[in-house]
Amino acid sequence: MVGIGPGGPLDRTRRAAEAITRSQVIVGYTHYVEQIRDLTAGKEVIATGMTQEVERCRTALLRASEGQEVALISSGDPGIYGMAGLALEIAAADRVEVVIEIIPGVSAAAAAAAALGAPLMCDFAVLSLSDLLVPWETIRLRLEAVAAADLVAVLYNPRSKKRRGQLAEAAAIFRRHRPGKTPVGVGTAVGTEEENIVLSDLDTFLDLEIGMRSIVIVGNSSSRRQGNWFITPRGYRI
Amino acid sequence: MVGIGPGGPLDRTRRAAEAITRSQVIVGYTHYVEQIRDLTAGKEVIATGMTQEVERCRTALLRASEGQEVALISSGDPGIYGMAGLALEIAAADRVEVVIEIIPGVSAAAAAAAALGAPLMCDFAVLSLSDLLVPWETIRLRLEAVAAADLVAVLYNPRSKKRRGQLAEAAAIFRRHRPGKTPVGVGTAVGTEEENIVLSDLDTFLDLEIGMRSIVIVGNSSSRRQGNWFITPRGYRI
Numbered sequence: 001m002v003g004i005g006p007g008g009p010l011d012r013t014r015r016a017a018e019a020i021t022r023s024q025v026i027v028g029y030t031h032y033v034e035q036i037r038d039l040t041a042g043k044e045v046i047a048t049g050m051t052q053e054v055e056r057c058r059t060a061l062l063r064a065s066e067g068q069e070v071a072l073i074s075s076g077d078p079g080i081y082g083m084a085g086l087a088l089e090i091a092a093a094d095r096v097e098v099v100i101e102i103i104p105g106v107s108a109a110a111a112a113a114a115a116l117g118a119p120l121m122c123d124f125a126v127l128s129l130s131d132l133l134v135p136w137e138t139i140r141l142r143l144e145a146v147a148a149a150d151l152v153a154v155l156y157n158p159r160s161k162k163r164r165g166q167l168a169e170a171a172a173i174f175r176r177h178r179p180g181k182t183p184v185g186v187g188t189a190v191g192t193e194e195e196n197i198v199l200s201d202l203d204t205f206l207d208l209e210i211g212m213r214s215i216v217i218v219g220n221s222s223s224r225r226q227g228n229w230f231i232t233p234r235g236y237r238i
Numbered sequence: 239m240v241g242i243g244p245g246g247p248l249d250r251t252r253r254a255a256e257a258i259t260r261s262q263v264i265v266g267y268t269h270y271v272e273q274i275r276d277l278t279a280g281k282e283v284i285a286t287g288m289t290q291e292v293e294r295c296r297t298a299l300l301r302a303s304e305g306q307e308v309a310l311i312s313s314g315d316p317g318i319y320g321m322a323g324l325a326l327e328i329a330a331a332d333r334v335e336v337v338i339e340i341i342p343g344v345s346a347a348a349a350a351a352a353a354l355g356a357p358l359m360c361d362f363a364v365l366s367l368s369d370l371l372v373p374w375e376t377i378r379l380r381l382e383a384v385a386a387a388d389l390v391a392v393l394y395n396p397r398s399k400k401r402r403g404q405l406a407e408a409a410a411i412f413r414r415h416r417p418g419k420t421p422v423g424v425g426t427a428v429g430t431e432e433e434n435i436v437l438s439d440l441d442t443f444l445d446l447e448i449g450m451r452s453i454v455i456v457g458n459s460s461s462r463r464q465g466n467w468f469i470t471p472r473g474y475r476i
Contacts (some may be wrong), residue, residue, distance in 0.1 A: 053474060085359035102356065104352040106251060107348055113318075119317070149384070226327070
């Protein structure tokens with residue numbers, strides 16, 4: 001289970017590149033498999049679409065149990081909203097006996113933060129706003145807790161064409177606990193050629209173009225804008 | 239500002255390695271500078287000790303303002319309890335006009351999670367238990383909020399020789415909200431030759447060897463042990 005990082009070859013680790021290179025079979029979401037085309041010549045590539053996560057893991061495990069070396073690809077880090085957990089679950093449920101290695105990658109959160117400045121220098125929470133797998137009521141309570149505890153928040157899956165209300169509700173929750181000028185950063189397609197980084201604030205960020213390839217970072221009471229950077233100071237005396 | 243990942247060359251990105259290679263000056267904490275010795279031959283290396291973070295950033299910025307290309311090294315990701323924020327703050331305070339690039343890395347949290355299984359598949363919080371820079375009362379309130387909101391928790395700087403009470407208090411807080419059998423994973427010196435990974439639970443993990451090079455991951459109500467893996471299922475129907 002290989003994390004390929006946020007985008008191109010530069011943000012991959014050598015461990016990830018070597019694992020892909022020595023695999024005979026590459027399994028992944030179509031879009032991510034394209035990002036590693038420089039490594040997959042001559043290999044069997046099994047690319048499937050969104051929401052086919054279960055099938056993808058089963059295919060990878062089946063091939064591995066047949067004796068092939070398989071790289072199951074995740075964007076960013078495979079352990080953060082990636083394929084690692086699901087594949088381990090399916091391996092146990094299907095009693096597949098294969099050696100599994102999880103290779104971490106640069107997460108989308110870390111890549112977006114680096115492009116924005118240093119918003120995650122203090123304590124923070126990582127939440128997905130997708131209610132496909134977790135009830136919205138659970139997510140809402142977590143947003144409330146995170147907002148009240150003055151944690152910086154990294155929001156994955158903030159908005160899609162069909163799902164727009166959640167981000168507005170999240171913004172309203174943070175707005176009740178934080179000033180409207182609190183910095184909010186939006187990183188879209190970070191690390192790819194379509195990368196778009198915008199620094200905004202709680203009162204206005206909802207107007208930005210935000211989609212499923214975006215990460216939204218909401219500052220806390222210490223966060224501030226410094227020129228074009230988004231910083232959450234950790235409290236050093238300088 | 240370069241994140242070198244958790245340990246050796248395999249978990250570095252190519253962007254990090256290239257930045258170090260083209261720098262004339264390398265600045266970092268002694269222990270981290272040793273981890274990139276394969277890249278620093280013939281370069282000026284300025285290695286300083288713990289708690290000299292401010293001096294380290296000032297030195298790096300001064301050298302850059304003199305026209306040299308400087309790599310300021312952080313372990314893991316520079317934006318997660320690393321040097322990125324402090325260096326940006328000092329650049330502004332000292333009015334240093336240099337081009338700054340922040341190069342993300344595989345965080346210690348992602349590396350520890352990968353070694354343990356997939357504990358971070360759902361929403362989680364990242365907290366430092368060090369009260370050198372943040373008042374313990376703030377940290378305690380955040381622990382309470384995270385525990386009550388059923389978030390998985392990643393604890394940085396969990397314990398040191400002088401500072402032992404905080405982790406015990408954190409454990410007590412989680413124990414009030416979660417069963418004693420809740421999985422707790424401890425990764426120490428992850429990605430290095432001294433790596434030590436232990437899977438334990440809330441009732442017993444305080445007895446483990448845990449220090450400043452350890453990351454502690456506390457599961458939530460969905461987390462479970464599966465063989466030697468620590469998993470937090472995301473809710474897929476398999």
